[in-house]
Amino acid sequence: MHTSLDRIINDLETLATYTSTPGEGVTRSSYSKEDQMAKDYLKKEMEKIGLDVHEDAFSTVFGRREGKNPNAPTIIIGSHYDSVVNGGRFDGTAGVVAALETLRVFEENNIENYYPIEIIAMNAEEGETFGPGSGVSNSRAMVGTLTEKELDLAKNRFGETKREAMKKYGLVPDLEAAKRDMSKVKSFIELHIEQGPNLEAQNIDIGLVEFLAGIGRYMVKFHGKFEDSTASMDTRQDALIAASKFILALNQLINELGEGITGTVGMINVSPNSNQYVPEFAEISVEIRTMDKTVLDKVNILEEFKKIIEMIEAETNVKVEIEERARIGYPNPTPPSVMDKETVKLMEDICDELNYSSMIINKGTGHDAMITAEYVPTNMIYVPSKEGISHHPDEWTDYEDLQKGIEVMLHTVKKLCQKG
Amino acid sequence: MHTSLDRIINDLETLATYTSTPGEGVTRSSYSKEDQMAKDYLKKEMEKIGLDVHEDAFSTVFGRREGKNPNAPTIIIGSHYDSVVNGGRFDGTAGVVAALETLRVFEENNIENYYPIEIIAMNAEEGETFGPGSGVSNSRAMVGTLTEKELDLAKNRFGETKREAMKKYGLVPDLEAAKRDMSKVKSFIELHIEQGPNLEAQNIDIGLVEFLAGIGRYMVKFHGKFEDSTASMDTRQDALIAASKFILALNQLINELGEGITGTVGMINVSPNSNQYVPEFAEISVEIRTMDKTVLDKVNILEEFKKIIEMIEAETNVKVEIEERARIGYPNPTPPSVMDKETVKLMEDICDELNYSSMIINKGTGHDAMITAEYVPTNMIYVPSKEGISHHPDEWTDYEDLQKGIEVMLHTVKKLCQKG
Numbered sequence: 001m002h003t004s005l006d007r008i009i010n011d012l013e014t015l016a017t018y019t020s021t022p023g024e025g026v027t028r029s030s031y032s033k034e035d036q037m038a039k040d041y042l043k044k045e046m047e048k049i050g051l052d053v054h055e056d057a058f059s060t061v062f063g064r065r066e067g068k069n070p071n072a073p074t075i076i077i078g079s080h081y082d083s084v085v086n087g088g089r090f091d092g093t094a095g096v097v098a099a100l101e102t103l104r105v106f107e108e109n110n111i112e113n114y115y116p117i118e119i120i121a122m123n124a125e126e127g128e129t130f131g132p133g134s135g136v137s138n139s140r141a142m143v144g145t146l147t148e149k150e151l152d153l154a155k156n157r158f159g160e161t162k163r164e165a166m167k168k169y170g171l172v173p174d175l176e177a178a179k180r181d182m183s184k185v186k187s188f189i190e191l192h193i194e195q196g197p198n199l200e201a202q203n204i205d206i207g208l209v210e211f212l213a214g215i216g217r218y219m220v221k222f223h224g225k226f227e228d229s230t231a232s233m234d235t236r237q238d239a240l241i242a243a244s245k246f247i248l249a250l251n252q253l254i255n256e257l258g259e260g261i262t263g264t265v266g267m268i269n270v271s272p273n274s275n276q277y278v279p280e281f282a283e284i285s286v287e288i289r290t291m292d293k294t295v296l297d298k299v300n301i302l303e304e305f306k307k308i309i310e311m312i313e314a315e316t317n318v319k320v321e322i323e324e325r326a327r328i329g330y331p332n333p334t335p336p337s338v339m340d341k342e343t344v345k346l347m348e349d350i351c352d353e354l355n356y357s358s359m360i361i362n363k364g365t366g367h368d369a370m371i372t373a374e375y376v377p378t379n380m381i382y383v384p385s386k387e388g389i390s391h392h393p394d395e396w397t398d399y400e401d402l403q404k405g406i407e408v409m410l411h412t413v414k415k416l417c418q419k420g
Numbered sequence: 421m422h423t424s425l426d427r428i429i430n431d432l433e434t435l436a437t438y439t440s441t442p443g444e445g446v447t448r449s450s451y452s453k454e455d456q457m458a459k460d461y462l463k464k465e466m467e468k469i470g471l472d473v474h475e476d477a478f479s480t481v482f483g484r485r486e487g488k489n490p491n492a493p494t495i496i497i498g499s500h501y502d503s504v505v506n507g508g509r510f511d512g513t514a515g516v517v518a519a520l521e522t523l524r525v526f527e528e529n530n531i532e533n534y535y536p537i538e539i540i541a542m543n544a545e546e547g548e549t550f551g552p553g554s555g556v557s558n559s560r561a562m563v564g565t566l567t568e569k570e571l572d573l574a575k576n577r578f579g580e581t582k583r584e585a586m587k588k589y590g591l592v593p594d595l596e597a598a599k600r601d602m603s604k605v606k607s608f609i610e611l612h613i614e615q616g617p618n619l620e621a622q623n624i625d626i627g628l629v630e631f632l633a634g635i636g637r638y639m640v641k642f643h644g645k646f647e648d649s650t651a652s653m654d655t656r657q658d659a660l661i662a663a664s665k666f667i668l669a670l671n672q673l674i675n676e677l678g679e680g681i682t683g684t685v686g687m688i689n690v691s692p693n694s695n696q697y698v699p700e701f702a703e704i705s706v707e708i709r710t711m712d713k714t715v716l717d718k719v720n721i722l723e724e725f726k727k728i729i730e731m732i733e734a735e736t737n738v739k740v741e742i743e744e745r746a747r748i749g750y751p752n753p754t755p756p757s758v759m760d761k762e763t764v765k766l767m768e769d770i771c772d773e774l775n776y777s778s779m780i781i782n783k784g785t786g787h788d789a790m791i792t793a794e795y796v797p798t799n800m801i802y803v804p805s806k807e808g809i810s811h812h813p814d815e816w817t818d819y820e821d822l823q824k825g826i827e828v829m830l831h832t833v834k835k836l837c838q839k840g
Contacts, residue, residue, distance in 0.1 A: 229682060229684040229707045229709050231682065233674060233675050238671075240686075241667065243664075244664035245664075247660060247661065248664050248668070251661055255653050262650055262651065262652070264658075265660055266649065266660075266690075266692075266693070266695045266697045267690070267694060267695050268660065268693070269693075270686075272686075273687050273689075275684075275705035276707060277686045278684055286695075287649045363648065363650055
């Protein structure tokens with residue numbers, strides 16, 4: 001019972017040709033001709049191995065291998081097939097191919113599964129396409145948290161809203177129809193490239209995830225007054241002074257909350273950004289990460305920010321605005337996404353048996369698995385990613401490394417799909 | 421007795437043709453072919469009105485109209501004839517033309533002068549050419565504060581040191597020969613475009629200067645540690661936290677020093693400047709302006725900065741570097757350059773007589789007048805500058821506005837050059 005490197009390579013190389021930017025990485029935007037071509041290829045491959053293929057109202061493709069007990073909850077495996085502009089061939093796609101190859105091996109070896117198994121190939125995972133907060137769209141549609149409002153909110157680079165783009169593509173956006181009863185799902189497993197340097201740097205084959213930190217994103221803007229450097233200190237409205245106060249107050253707040261949360265101001269832009277002038281305007285990004293669910297019961301982050309802002313406005317005479325840049329319909333910040341512990345242990349054992357090295361990596365960007373983790377036992381398998389590069393034409397994972405991840409998925413699913 | 425608008429226009433338009441970037445503003449870099457052409461034109465014009473012309477070791481041109489008392493101290497009038505890259509036709513040049521036109525009127529009207537009068541046309545005023553701290557070079561050579569070291573320090577955009585560029589241009593840089601006995605100078609008057617928006621915005625003809633704030637410039641660099649936004653708060657070395665602490669500590673220090681000084685952080689650059697990462701590096705500009713000489717007796721700014729830095733390094737584990745970007749051989753910050761009060765009053769009266777509106781503008785960038793103000797009674801006349809733009813091809817002053825400034829210079833010099 002083995003996965004086939006040739007088939008894996010063929011899948012990835014074929015899917016990489018469905019791009020609107022040949023020679024400049026993979027550009028397979030949601031609701032494009034290229035995404036349609038990739039979907040058609042995946043459906044055809046699923047049909048070849050006898051899967052029952054269907055597509056939902058949001059262009060998520062499911063390929064079902066019926067279980068001995070058709071009424072038992074389903075094991076779902078897969079990822080997404082859309083990409084950013086000038087992205088790589090692995091982000092998302094690798095996880096879809098992993099699921100496809102897993103069920104090919106099942107079919108080839110007549111492996112019996114008590115629980116039904118479904119490949120899931122999702123669209124619209126990349127938040128870049130329709131802007132901040134718009135990502136992991138199809139998994140949100142599946143669990144039922146995507147909203148009508150969101151479909152009309154932001155536009156893609158062609159000036160179309162999500163609803164408009166979907167209609168043009170031939171879909172009728174029906175939120176109700178796309179919802180799935182998650183109580184009838186046994187588990188979700190997603191393989192993904194690491195999008196970080198850890199596995200490669202430490203020469204480790206497999207990354208396993210215990211939890212992914214929750215996230216909250218904010219932009220804070222400071223509106224001061226333009227003056228030259230001889231202006232009296234008394235009457236200044238210095239946007240950078242106000243921003244500095246916010247940065248330090250945030251730091252203090254988060255430090256006081258203790259271990260389960262971090263807060264980072266990683267970006268600051270000042271205008272006019274000249275040594276000769278009092279900054280008229282400053283904006284900073286605030287990124288909150290949560291590792292402990294309970295920390296969010298102790299504090300309302302946005303309310304705390306508002307208190308800090310009120311104090312700063314009084315002290316500096318600078319007007320401060322705060323804007324949440326979170327996933328729509330979700331609390332900001334979100335709680336951490338906790339993966340299924342038992343399955344992490346199972347995967348570790350499988351790695352040992354297969355003689356693969358593994359490590360825990362509790363780091364990652366947004367994934368559909370973060371969405372499902374709230375509803376069903378969820379796990380991720382990371383494979384090495386050259387120099388941690390992703391969302392770029394240089395994104396690369398050696399096919400042999402990817403195959404190891406798929407072997408782990410195969411053995412995990414083989415174990416989970418048995419009765420008892 | 422009147423200045424001639426035609427001659428003024430002709431001077432400026434002719435000098436504007438001596439540029440290495442025709443059609444893209446005036447580029448008349450120090451020690452270039454274009455600066456030689458401008459200098460030759462000025463010498464010729466000076467000779468036409470019978471001035472005794474000579475050039476010093478740093479290519480400053482003097483045109484002397486002898487006084488009834490040749491041993492009486494000299495009134496010097498003028499400015500500089502070099503420009504930045506893609507600058508305008510007025511910055512510096514307007515002041516040289518003002519001096520030239522003043523002595524033309526003297527000659528035309530046989531005005532007697534007890535005190536000798538000299539036009540000064542300086543080179544190497546623009547600090548851009550050889551980098552920060554290298555400006556107002558010829559006035560510094562004249563008063564004797566330019567150093568040998570500086571000639572070999574920084575390079576122009578052609579990779580030449582000041583000494584190399586001067587030699588190529590045919591000069592023998594002789595600091596001793598360029599020094600002038602400032603006790604034999606009665607006063608220095610410089611006309612300059614405002615390089616600020618005040619006169620135009622308030623529709624006022626003439627700006628008079630009581631003092632120009634002294635200046636101190638520093639770059640502060642913060643070296644932290646690159647980590648992602650999930651990194652524990654405890655062990656971070658956040659360059660932006662350290663920079664914020666510096667910004668607020670500086671603000672407090674300067675506020676405590678009271679009225680005679682300001683401190684501004686106008687520029688901040690952070691790396692990698694991404695919402696997802698703890699800033700690894702930050703750099704900020706610090707600009708100190710002094711309006712009161714005595715404030716610098718109370719405090720050693722650099723020592724205070726070092727105390728702040730020591731505290732921040734201990735608190736944040738971020739390494740902090742500070743670099744002075746001041747004029748070489750000068751204290752950093754410099755004390756304010758105080759102009760001659762009596763002459764400001766005289767100029768105000770002249771404006772009234774001529775029916776010109778005037779205002780005091782104690783703002784300005786670096787000028788040769790700042791250097792001479794420490795040694796001899798010095799004054800400046802500002803003329804309006806469209807939208808305050810300078811150092812740019814769009815720099816513009818209406819010729820009629822410039823003529824008013826030259827009339828004020830003419831009447832001032834006429835008054836000052838009489839005995840008693």
